[in-house]
Amino acid sequence: MAKESILVPVDGSESAERAFDKAVRVGQRDGAHVDVLNVIDTRQFMGEMQDTLISGDTIYQMTQDSEEYLKSLKKWAHDNFNFDDVDYHIRYGSPKRIISYDFIKDHHNTLIVMGATGLNAVERMLMGSVTEYVNQHALADVLIVKTDMGNNPLKPTMKKN
Numbered sequence: 001m002a003k004e005s006i007l008v009p010v011d012g013s014e015s016a017e018r019a020f021d022k023a024v025r026v027g028q029r030d031g032a033h034v035d036v037l038n039v040i041d042t043r044q045f046m047g048e049m050q051d052t053l054i055s056g057d058t059i060y061q062m063t064q065d066s067e068e069y070l071k072s073l074k075k076w077a078h079d080n081f082n083f084d085d086v087d088y089h090i091r092y093g094s095p096k097r098i099i100s101y102d103f104i105k106d107h108h109n110t111l112i113v114m115g116a117t118g119l120n121a122v123e124r125m126l127m128g129s130v131t132e133y134v135n136q137h138a139l140a141d142v143l144i145v146k147t148d149m150g151n152n153p154l155k156p157t158m159k160k161n
Helices: 016-032 057-081 097-106 121-127 131-138
Strands: 007-011 033-040 084-090 111-115 141-146
Touching: 007 016, 007 084, 016 033, 016 084, 016 121, 033 097, 033 141, 057 084, 084 097, 097 111, 097 121, 111 131, 121 131, 131 141
Parallel strands: 007 033, 007 111, 033 084, 111 141
Antiparallel strands: none
């Protein structure tokens, strides 16, 4: 039987990072592999005629920043949980589709662990919640993290954008 594999989509939000911690704990407990994924939403860079609105240098810098962030999460898992069965991935496109279908098809994840919210309230209103979409459409089971590591309800944070 193949090893269980957990997908954790992250976007830099506190909610996503708590989900990462929980996924690492589950991976550690169950002997599962963890794939941590950051999706760079390229739709925000496209004009009406599908011409890119930003330079290749900007996309390159975003990719570099994403890779540094994902490396820091992998190091966090090692330093705080002594867990090293983590691979990180960067994809480009629609987060909803990539998380729900494309990545799962490629990596055969059996569980998606994600935070209850990620984007700010305005983006959620305009684009719809990625978590909501994934919960309804994913090709794998979805665990939505709403508590901290002690299973206490998360307190909403007032982040300044």
